[in-house]
Amino acid sequence: MTLAAAFADDLAFVPYLVAGDPTFDDSLAYIEALDRGGADVIELGLPFSEPIAEGPTIQEGIVRALDGGMTTERYFEFVGALSVEAPVVCMTYYNLIYQCGDERGPRPFVERAAAVGIAGLVVPDLPPEEAGPLRAACDEFGLDLIFIVAPTTRGERLEQMYEHVSGYVYVQARLGTTGARDDVSEQTDASLARVADWEVPKAVGFGIKTGDHAERIIAAGADGVIVGSVLVDIVAEGGTEDHPREDVAARLAEKAEELKGGAVAGARRGTRAEQP
Amino acid sequence: MTLAAAFADDLAFVPYLVAGDPTFDDSLAYIEALDRGGADVIELGLPFSEPIAEGPTIQEGIVRALDGGMTTERYFEFVGALSVEAPVVCMTYYNLIYQCGDERGPRPFVERAAAVGIAGLVVPDLPPEEAGPLRAACDEFGLDLIFIVAPTTRGERLEQMYEHVSGYVYVQARLGTTGARDDVSEQTDASLARVADWEVPKAVGFGIKTGDHAERIIAAGADGVIVGSVLVDIVAEGGTEDHPREDVAARLAEKAEELKGGAVAGARRGTRAEQP
Amino acid sequence: MSTKESRDGKFGEYGGQYVPEALMPAIEELTEAYERFVLENEDGFVDEFRRRMREFGGRPTPLQHADQLSERYDTDVYLKREDLLHGGAHKLNNALGQVLLAKYMGKERIIAETGAGQHGTATAMAAAHLDMPCEIYMGETDIARQRPNVFRMRLNGSEVNPVTTGRGTLKEAISETMRDWAKTVENTHYVIGSVVGPHPFPAMVRDFQALISEEARRQTREKEGRLPDAVLACAGGGSNTMGAFHNFVPDESVDLYAVEAGGSSLSVDEEAGVAPNSASLSTGEEGVLHGARTRVLQDGDGQIMESHSVSAGLDYAGVGPELAHLVDTGRVDAVNVDDDGALEAFHRLSQLEGVIPALETAHAFEYLEEHHDDLGEFVVVNVSGRGDKDLETVIEETAERDLSIAPEMDLFREIGGGAL
Amino acid sequence: MSTKESRDGKFGEYGGQYVPEALMPAIEELTEAYERFVLENEDGFVDEFRRRMREFGGRPTPLQHADQLSERYDTDVYLKREDLLHGGAHKLNNALGQVLLAKYMGKERIIAETGAGQHGTATAMAAAHLDMPCEIYMGETDIARQRPNVFRMRLNGSEVNPVTTGRGTLKEAISETMRDWAKTVENTHYVIGSVVGPHPFPAMVRDFQALISEEARRQTREKEGRLPDAVLACAGGGSNTMGAFHNFVPDESVDLYAVEAGGSSLSVDEEAGVAPNSASLSTGEEGVLHGARTRVLQDGDGQIMESHSVSAGLDYAGVGPELAHLVDTGRVDAVNVDDDGALEAFHRLSQLEGVIPALETAHAFEYLEEHHDDLGEFVVVNVSGRGDKDLETVIEETAERDLSIAPEMDLFREIGGGAL
Numbered sequence A, B: 001m002t003l004a005a006a007f008a009d010d011l012a013f014v015p016y017l018v019a020g021d022p023t024f025d026d027s028l029a030y031i032e033a034l035d036r037g038g039a040d041v042i043e044l045g046l047p048f049s050e051p052i053a054e055g056p057t058i059q060e061g062i063v064r065a066l067d068g069g070m071t072t073e074r075y076f077e078f079v080g081a082l083s084v085e086a087p088v089v090c091m092t093y094y095n096l097i098y099q100c101g102d103e104r105g106p107r108p109f110v111e112r113a114a115a116v117g118i119a120g121l122v123v124p125d126l127p128p129e130e131a132g133p134l135r136a137a138c139d140e141f142g143l144d145l146i147f148i149v150a151p152t153t154r155g156e157r158l159e160q161m162y163e164h165v166s167g168y169v170y171v172q173a174r175l176g177t178t179g180a181r182d183d184v185s186e187q188t189d190a191s192l193a194r195v196a197d198w199e200v201p202k203a204v205g206f207g208i209k210t211g212d213h214a215e216r217i218i219a220a221g222a223d224g225v226i227v228g229s230v231l232v233d234i235v236a237e238g239g240t241e242d243h244p245r246e247d248v249a250a251r252l253a254e255k256a257e258e259l260k261g262g263a264v265a266g267a268r269r270g271t272r273a274e275q276p
Numbered sequence C, D: 001m002s003t004k005e006s007r008d009g010k011f012g013e014y015g016g017q018y019v020p021e022a023l024m025p026a027i028e029e030l031t032e033a034y035e036r037f038v039l040e041n042e043d044g045f046v047d048e049f050r051r052r053m054r055e056f057g058g059r060p061t062p063l064q065h066a067d068q069l070s071e072r073y074d075t076d077v078y079l080k081r082e083d084l085l086h087g088g089a090h091k092l093n094n095a096l097g098q099v100l101l102a103k104y105m106g107k108e109r110i111i112a113e114t115g116a117g118q119h120g121t122a123t124a125m126a127a128a129h130l131d132m133p134c135e136i137y138m139g140e141t142d143i144a145r146q147r148p149n150v151f152r153m154r155l156n157g158s159e160v161n162p163v164t165t166g167r168g169t170l171k172e173a174i175s176e177t178m179r180d181w182a183k184t185v186e187n188t189h190y191v192i193g194s195v196v197g198p199h200p201f202p203a204m205v206r207d208f209q210a211l212i213s214e215e216a217r218r219q220t221r222e223k224e225g226r227l228p229d230a231v232l233a234c235a236g237g238g239s240n241t242m243g244a245f246h247n248f249v250p251d252e253s254v255d256l257y258a259v260e261a262g263g264s265s266l267s268v269d270e271e272a273g274v275a276p277n278s279a280s281l282s283t284g285e286e287g288v289l290h291g292a293r294t295r296v297l298q299d300g301d302g303q304i305m306e307s308h309s310v311s312a313g314l315d316y317a318g319v320g321p322e323l324a325h326l327v328d329t330g331r332v333d334a335v336n337v338d339d340d341g342a343l344e345a346f347h348r349l350s351q352l353e354g355v356i357p358a359l360e361t362a363h364a365f366e367y368l369e370e371h372h373d374d375l376g377e378f379v380v381v382n383v384s385g386r387g388d389k390d391l392e393t394v395i396e397e398t399a400e401r402d403l404s405i406a407p408e409m410d411l412f413r414e415i416g417g418g419a420l
């Protein structure tokens, strides 16, 4: 399924987890649980050793995944081994994309990603000014390239992103890094307004924790919610001694249902319901 | 007995100990033992907290005496309590002389010293240039003022000392501080030569350890030997558990006899025997 | 002050601004401030910076003839004495420059990362001097092993925020500081510690550090009537290096040597993700780290490796993009010296010249020892810092190695008592 | 350089040469060398001294406007930054001067005493710089508690001779060094650590340290167009004090304050032979100590007392004879500050100005805090040294006192690990 298609039913629940956190097999089970729980798109982190855009929760997940042996090669295997309905977006840092393969530059990575069926890329440390080569590779292999719009992104930079973006736009709900928060930011409305006339779906992320959050954000006009830290927290907590993996997977599926439910409810009462 | 008289029989054995090392009573017994052993003059240290002219042996004796409660007042009591034949010379540093009594200056100290029968003073850190007030006080109360002539003392300084000295002159056998050594310095001869025509007796000190040393020094033309560190060493060693004091006293008396015997032998074979 | 990089902060292929979108406004604001205040001296910024570096920092630092080394090598060896700067290292040039700039920008709060604590202490001093609240991020592992520096920062009134993620060292502290900045850009300036990170940091930090070569170039003329044959500086991130080189770059006759930490070996353990050295210029590959494209110690995938050096200040997996570019173009020679050599040089300089260098600096002196024949007749070595901070490390590392040059420390054994 | 004392080294009643006869030739030889080289600049001694102090030592040190203190006190407060000197204190002025003089005299060996190790490290640095073998006498108690300084001396190639007599602290070390000198005068020079001891030491050390006030006097004119209303300096033996005052002595309008260590109390326990302070000028009596007549902490008999100060460098029972004389004649005010006040000032200066002072120096700043209203509108404080050496002491002493000004050190507790 393409990303555009995933957003087609007018709202999308986009969960994030780190691939291989804490092990390859656990992580497979967790992602599949999210898929069962109603994920429309899955953002799957390829862990990088210097995740400067992440909060402590996701950073710890990344450390676990790296300690568990995750590499670029294993990541592609992992995606190949996944059996999920939702399309998979790879979220990682530019150095891993740039170094992959024999020839330097993003092309080998994108080629491999396309081969295992990855639908798109999010690269938080790649500014639009430097995105030319990656955009070209994505075009060549049919991948979407998602950009993050911050509450502070304006003017020229916003236009550059608009030029390069495809799939969906990741609207950062507030300043700061990833991490679950208790309130829904007022900055969200303003950010959404700035990209209102973009042709791609708008997914809001950063700090979404509960079904209620999701509902309010969708109601505010977003096409989707991106949820990461609260899910990584569930992985970090782990399960019971007897059935650790099943236990975590069950809680993830449950949380996914809550968030997806919130999103659906938001769509029903939100402004979007009135729009065509 | 005056110091001149003590040197009258043509040679003098001058032992040194710190008053009050390690206690008042012990120390009394030790000094009296030296007297019995043949002392002609006794140099009795009044311990000062900063004995810059002493080697480690005597410095440790000074620390013991101070720890044992020796003070200027107790020192005068100590001298009063001594029953010895030999005249007593007080060896101390200038600050104790200067501070004694209510009025600043050396007079009160000298007055007290005279009252308890002290025959003379040696003040290693008082240069002849600064000795005027002390010389005057000594004259007033009939005390001798002994100066130390170093191997390096020459010219003007030598003359100034000659002017102020009385009782005897303390000829420092070698450069350095007090402390028992194994050889007799060649510097001794030269030093003795420089003061040969002084009218006071010449006593050589610094590093004399054995009867043999004493013999050689007297034979070389000295009128006396001053012996300190080797005696303080005996005090430091202490005695047997049963009779500590008697034991140390006996060894001191024995050492004194050895040194005195050496001196006498030296006088017999030395050049002095031929002189009038 | 002059700059050579392009407007967007590229040094050839290196440099750039690889940062999360949320940081871009801060970076843009800083770029503008850099251009106005530092490059154009608006509001007399540069004048005030120079004045404070003189009066508070102790500039100019002397260029000292090293009598004993000169005799040993039959070469005129001069020491550029950054160890005499307030705080004990060149770090203050940058820290004071940035904190002052933050003031000119109207910021109300300073944050910084620190590894061994040298940059943290310099920033804390500058912040106290300019009355700016300051928070320093420092890995908890580093806090535990650099207590005196932590105490100095606290004494100067800075908060020290322990970073408990990951391995608790410099890399994590940088990430954590960037995270803070992403949330607080409006009132906060991030004082980065070397010529690394996104533009304008590499250019700006270099400009602040360039006081070193500005003075040294004048001083060499005064002392010897000519420019030196070679300038040597140790290179971690490369700030003292760029500072010592910058004004000599156009002087083709002056050879420039960036001496990296060869650590225990130049080899790399890809499996373990560990490079037992910090020689990014000699053994690293092009990559993107902490906001800039540069030479990086990384594995085949692009994961950043754990670097190593006996000197904490050189222990970094990247290097400034401008320095990487100057090496690629052949203007600067990238060389390296291993841990053992650095320790020997530490002892040698202490004994021969009465200057106890930082362990970082010692790398440059060991290169001089090994290659003095090839360096010409007039050599300047940048003494980037003093070694007081390294005493404990040197005692331990020397004891492990049994170096013949090291002084005996028996007297401690005689007297008893524990380690330093 | 100029001198005010009489030819025989008397300052009024103070001074003189109260030394064992065996030392007199050394003292006379030194006096002659002092007159020829230092006073007459024979063979260009003074020129070389000044040059080496610039290039090796880092002179001139800045006179820095202390912005925060000036605002706090509504007074222009300037810091004379001797803490920036090589080694971290004014001690190098003297150590380098004397080691250089020893070289001019043809001596082949240097000896020195040290208490806390500041003078020892300065002498070791100077000796390494001038390629002179050096031995430092240090009490074994002090060796155990000042390990970093001992290590620095050893690193610079000096022997450190443990003194095991008595209580194993500074007094014993001085006696032991004098003993060595008495045996080795022919080839050895004794580098005394302050303006104390027999003539010519007090005059000579003052002349070397007088660079401080020579510069400061010129700098005050440059900065404010006039001389200051007051100059403050801490006083142990009094070398930084005399150095900071000397060139201002003829300027009647400039008030001079020697700030002594009041310790825990100005009272005295005669019985125990202990003065819980080091305020020889304020509470001492005329006496003879270590070769000079001066003010001394002593009991009624004249036994020297054990002094005390939280700052090791002020912990001495005597004081320079010239300073004692200037106090007697009313030219210098002798004041004092207690341990608690010094600690508070240590924290205050660190936080407000980004300068961590030596604990010795902190005494002068506490006096400023307490009496700034009486000091006029333009005050110079001599920052005799930096406080890096004092971190351990300050942590301990601060913890014992619960000072509200001190920073919390909780983060160590959170993270675990022992003392500094």
Ligand SMILES: Cc1ncc(COP(=O)(O)O)c(C=O)c1O
Binding pocket: C089, C090, C091, C116, C118, C119, C193, C194, C195, C234, C235, C236, C237, C238, C239, C240, C241, C312, C313, C314, C358, C360, C361, C384, C385, C386
């Ligand atoms: C004394 C000293 N020299 C060198 C360095 C290395 O940094 P850079 O390469 O940025 O000069 C450091 C870093 O802490 C340092 O403290």
Ligand SMILES: Cc1ncc(COP(=O)(O)O)c(C=O)c1O
Binding pocket: D089, D090, D091, D116, D118, D119, D193, D194, D195, D234, D235, D236, D237, D238, D239, D240, D241, D312, D313, D314, D358, D360, D361, D384, D385, D386
């Ligand atoms: C920094 C500092 N200030 C002051 C002193 C006191 O010495 P003086 O009174 O001779 O200057 C010392 C002595 O070690 C010191 O290290």
